[in-house]
Amino acid sequence: MKLSRRGLLKEGGVFLLGATAAGLSFSRSGELMSAVAANQETMEVPWPYKKLNPEVVAEKAYHGYYKGACCYGVFDSIVGELRREIGAPYTTIPTSMMIFGEGGVAGIASVCGALNGAAAAIFLITGSMEKEKRELAFSITKELFNWYEQVPLPDYRPSKPKFEIVKSISRSNLCHASVSNWCKVAKVKAFSKERSERCGWLTGSVAKYTVELLNANAEGNFKAIHKLSKEVQSCRSCHDKGGAIENTRGMMDCGGCHFRAPSKHPKI
Structure with missing residues (x-):
C-alpha cells in the first residue's frame, strides 16, 4: 500500500504519539519517523551485486559464527x-534477524543454519517473483546444498583456529545429521x-x-x-512425482537418514 505525503505524516503522527506514550524518547521516535519517510518504496529483489573476495567473506563468517551463530555468520558476512x-x-x-537460524532454527537442528x-x-541477490529469476536462485541454492552433502567439509581453515578440525561428508543438509556424522568421525561429543x-x-566454508x-x-x-547421485535418483524414481509410490518431495541424499544401498531394501 502506498501512502501520500499527507497520509504518511498522518500515520507517522499517530505512531509518534503512540511511541511517546509507550516511553520512547522524542529523539528515537524522530529517527524512526525519518526512516519511515525515507523508505516509502520497498526495493524488490534482486538487489545489486558486486563480486566479493571469498576468502575475506569466509573469515568474517567464521567470526560471525561466534557472534550470532551459523545462519547469521553466513548472511552477515555476505550482506x-x-x-x-x-x-x-x-x-x-x-x-x-538471521540469528533465528542458529542450530538448525532455534536449536531444533533442522536445516543447517549456514x-x-x-x-x-x-x-x-538473484531471486525474484518472476519465475525465470526465481528458478536461477533455486538452481544456485540446489548446487550449494548438493555440494554441502557430497564434499568433505569443512574446507575452510580460519586464520587463527581454536582447534584443528577433521573433515566429514554429511550426506545431509540437516543440522542434526551433519553434526552426528561429523562427531562420529571426529570422536567428540555434540556439545563439545x-x-x-x-x-x-x-560457516566459513559455506559462505x-x-x-x-x-x-x-x-x-x-x-x-x-x-x-543428485544415481542412488538418490533411483529412490526418487519410485518415491517422487510420477513414481509408483509418490510419497515424498525430497531432493536430498536419502542415505543421510534413511535406507542406504547395498543394504536390503525395506518391503514395499
Missing part, C-alpha cells in the same frame, strides 16, 4: 561486505567446544562457496556441478 562495497539498499537490513543464511542471501569450532569452520557461486553468476558462467 556486510555488500553494505561496505555498495551501500544502500544493504544498509537497510538488520542482519541480526545453508539457511546462504539461501536467504542468494535469493536476495570442538564441535562448535567445526561449525565455525563450516566461501556461496560467494564463489554468486561471483560465477555475476560473470555469467554459473554452472551446477554437483548433481
Whole structure:
C-alpha cells in the first residue's frame, strides 16, 4: 500500500504519539519517523551485486559464527561486505534477524543454519517473483546444498583456529545429521567446544562457496556441478512425482537418514 505525503505524516503522527506514550524518547521516535519517510518504496529483489573476495567473506563468517551463530555468520558476512562495497539498499537490513537460524532454527537442528543464511542471501541477490529469476536462485541454492552433502567439509581453515578440525561428508543438509556424522568421525561429543569450532569452520566454508557461486553468476558462467547421485535418483524414481509410490518431495541424499544401498531394501 502506498501512502501520500499527507497520509504518511498522518500515520507517522499517530505512531509518534503512540511511541511517546509507550516511553520512547522524542529523539528515537524522530529517527524512526525519518526512516519511515525515507523508505516509502520497498526495493524488490534482486538487489545489486558486486563480486566479493571469498576468502575475506569466509573469515568474517567464521567470526560471525561466534557472534550470532551459523545462519547469521553466513548472511552477515555476505550482506556486510555488500553494505561496505555498495551501500544502500544493504544498509537497510538488520542482519541480526538471521540469528533465528542458529542450530538448525532455534536449536531444533533442522536445516543447517549456514545453508539457511546462504539461501536467504542468494535469493536476495538473484531471486525474484518472476519465475525465470526465481528458478536461477533455486538452481544456485540446489548446487550449494548438493555440494554441502557430497564434499568433505569443512574446507575452510580460519586464520587463527581454536582447534584443528577433521573433515566429514554429511550426506545431509540437516543440522542434526551433519553434526552426528561429523562427531562420529571426529570422536567428540555434540556439545563439545570442538564441535562448535567445526561449525565455525563450516560457516566459513559455506559462505566461501556461496560467494564463489554468486561471483560465477555475476560473470555469467554459473554452472551446477554437483548433481543428485544415481542412488538418490533411483529412490526418487519410485518415491517422487510420477513414481509408483509418490510419497515424498525430497531432493536430498536419502542415505543421510534413511535406507542406504547395498543394504536390503525395506518391503514395499
